[in-house]
Amino acid sequence: MDLEHHYRHKQHTFDAFCKRTIRNESANAFRQIRVQQDRFVSLSDLPEEGSEALATYDLYPWEYTSFPVGGDVILIKDDRLADALTALPQRFRDILLMYWFLELADREIGERLNLSRRTVNNRRQQAYELLKELMGGDANE
Incomplete structure (x- = not known):
């Protein structure tokens, strides 16, 4: 019984490790998205001079x-x-x-x-x- 208890303990420890890792990675992903959104500027918010610099025109x-x-x-x-x-x-x-x-x-x-x-x-x-x-x-x- 002691061996079975040891394997169950290892399984629970590994499960807890996986859950913690996934939780931390999701927190990192949300943090990164938040940072990108803070730096993001919508094209509609750009002044006309700024949007013209990003535009491309066909030349014939x-x-x-x-x-x-x-x-x-x-x-x-x-x-x-x-x-x-x-x-x-x-x-x-x-x-x-x-x-x-x-x-x-x-x-x-x-x-x-x-x-x-x-x-x-x-x-x-x-x-x-x-x-x-x-x-x-x-x-x-």
Whole structure:
């Protein structure tokens, strides 16, 4: 009988251990959920600026005007800017596109177009002034 009592005692001890472990794990899980809920911010509670940063928008090729420059193609979404760039002479447009969108220095543009750095600089300034006139704006806009 003593052996049977010992096995029963072991079984009860193991059952108590399992129940305590499950209770502690459930308490940990609820605590973790509570912490996450404290940190959670509903998307509806975000200000409009915050929700726009999280948004993704589909981009379609027909929404852009493409400008081939050398071996690159530059896509412009703003129709007003695209129309003004289209109205520019090719020699001015290429220099502006390389400078602003390909971020090339005057020297690099000159090497690509076989022009001197000073010529590229002058044409870029002329193109910028002409672009301002075409867009009807101030240089600081």
